[in-house]
Amino acid sequence: MPRPIQALIHADAMAHNLARARAAAPDAKVWAVVKANAYGHGIERAFDGLRSADGFALLDLAEAERVRACGWRGPVLLLEGAFEARDLELCSRLNLWHVVHCSQQIDWLAEHKTHQPHRVFLKMNSGMNRLGFAAASFRAAWARLNALPQVDEIALMTHYSDADGERGIAHQVAAFEAATHDLPGERSLSNSAAVLRHRLRSDWVRAGIMSYGSAPDFPTHDIAHWGLRPTMTLHTQLIATQVLQAGDSVGYGSSFTAPGPLRIGIAAVGYADGYPRHCGTGTPVLVNGVRTRTVGRVSMDMVAVDLTPTPDANIGSEVTLWGCGPHGSQLPIDEVAHAAGTIGYELMCALAARVPVRVAE
Numbered sequence: 001m002p003r004p005i006q007a008l009i010h011a012d013a014m015a016h017n018l019a020r021a022r023a024a025a026p027d028a029k030v031w032a033v034v035k036a037n038a039y040g041h042g043i044e045r046a047f048d049g050l051r052s053a054d055g056f057a058l059l060d061l062a063e064a065e066r067v068r069a070c071g072w073r074g075p076v077l078l079l080e081g082a083f084e085a086r087d088l089e090l091c092s093r094l095n096l097w098h099v100v101h102c103s104q105q106i107d108w109l110a111e112h113k114t115h116q117p118h119r120v121f122l123k124m125n126s127g128m129n130r131l132g133f134a135a136a137s138f139r140a141a142w143a144r145l146n147a148l149p150q151v152d153e154i155a156l157m158t159h160y161s162d163a164d165g166e167r168g169i170a171h172q173v174a175a176f177e178a179a180t181h182d183l184p185g186e187r188s189l190s191n192s193a194a195v196l197r198h199r200l201r202s203d204w205v206r207a208g209i210m211s212y213g214s215a216p217d218f219p220t221h222d223i224a225h226w227g228l229r230p231t232m233t234l235h236t237q238l239i240a241t242q243v244l245q246a247g248d249s250v251g252y253g254s255s256f257t258a259p260g261p262l263r264i265g266i267a268a269v270g271y272a273d274g275y276p277r278h279c280g281t282g283t284p285v286l287v288n289g290v291r292t293r294t295v296g297r298v299s300m301d302m303v304a305v306d307l308t309p310t311p312d313a314n315i316g317s318e319v320t321l322w323g324c325g326p327h328g329s330q331l332p333i334d335e336v337a338h339a340a341g342t343i344g345y346e347l348m349c350a351l352a353a354r355v356p357v358r359v360a361e
C-alpha cells in the first residue's frame with residue numbers, strides 16, 4: 001500500500017471562485033492566473049475549473065504551451081513578457097499576448113519578424129518598484145510601441161503592492177491615472193485583493209489566489225467572508241497512536257511536553273510533503289473532520305496530533321491538513337499558513353512532487 005497521503009483538487013470550487021471574481025468585477029474580463037503551475041494545483045488539473053475565464057495569465061512559455069495543449073484558443077498573457085528575443089517567436093506561433101515592462105523588450109519586438117502583429121500589455125511602475133516603466137518614461141515607451149508594425153493593440157497595466165493591506169491602492173491609482181489618462185487602450189489593474197477590496201474599473205482583472213480558495217487579506221478576512229471555497233485538500237491518515245504521561249515529550253527537540261496524560265496520533269505527513277516545518281504546536285488540523293491541533297515539531301514524514309477531541313480516532317483515521325474534510329468539515333489553508341508565519345500562496349505552491357494528486361469527483 002502506498003503512503004496514505006494525497007492531495008485533492010476541487011475543480012468545481014475553482015469554477016465557483018472564478019464566478020465570485022466575475023460577480024465582484026461585473027464589467028471586467030477575467031484572467032485566470034495560472035502561473036507557478038496554477039499555484040501548485042497543476043495547469044491541466046485546474047483547466048476544467050477555470051475554463052470559464054476570458055484568458056489565462058502565466059509566466060513560462062512552457063506553461064503557455066500546456067494551456068494551448070489543453071485546447072484553449074483564447075487569450076494567453078505572459079505576465080513578465082519575453083525573457084529573451086527568441087521568446088517572441090513562440091509568442092507569434094502560439095498567439096500569446098505579452099507584457100512589455102522594459103525598453104529591452106521593445107528593442108526585441110522592433111527586431112522581431114512576424115506577419116502577425118502582437119497584442120501587448122504595457123506595464124507601468126506605479127509604486128511597486130518591481131517591473132514596469134516609471135511615470136516619466138511610460139508615454140515614450142507607449143509611443144515607441146505604437147510606432148512598431150510588430151504591435152497592434154496596446155493595453156495598459158499596473159500592479160499594486162498593498163491591495164491587501166492598510167496602505168491600499170489610492171496612491172498607485174493616482175500615479176497610474178496621471179500618466180495614462182489620455183492614452184487609449186484597455187486597462188488591467190486588479191489582482192485578487194484589489195478585486196475584492198477595491199471596486200475600481202478595470203477592463204481585465206487578474207484573479208490569482210482567490211480562484212484557489214485563499215483570502216488575499218487573511219486574517220483580516222477569511223474565505224467565508226469572501227464566499228470562496230477551498231480548491232486543494234491535503235489529507236492523510238494516522239499511522240500510529242501513543243499515550244503520553246505528564247512530562248513525556250514528543251518529536252525532535254522535545255519541543256512539546258505533555259502537562260498530563262494525553263493520547264496523540266502520528267499522521268503520515270511532513271515537511272518533505274510540503275507541510276511547513278514552521279507549524280508549531282497548536283497548528284489547526286482535522287481528525288475525522290474534528291478540529292484539533294498539532295503537537296511538537298513537524299518532521300520530514302510525520303507530525304503528531306492531539307486526539308483529545310476525537311477519542312475514537314485510531315490507525316487509519318482521516319487527517320485533513322488543509323481543505324475539505326469528512327462530513328462537510330473545512331480547514332482553510334490560510335489558517336495553517338498563518339500558523340507557519342506564511343501565506344496560503346506559499347503552501348499551495350510548495351506541495352511536494354512526492355504527494356499523489358487527484359482531481360476530486
Ligand SMILES: Cc1ncc(COP(=O)(O)O)c(C=O)c1O
Binds near residue numbers: 159190191
Ligand atoms: C502581475 C500579477 N498580476 C496578478 C497576480 C495575481 O495576484 P493574486 O494571486 O494576488 O490574485 C500576480 C501574482 O503575483 C501578479 O504578479
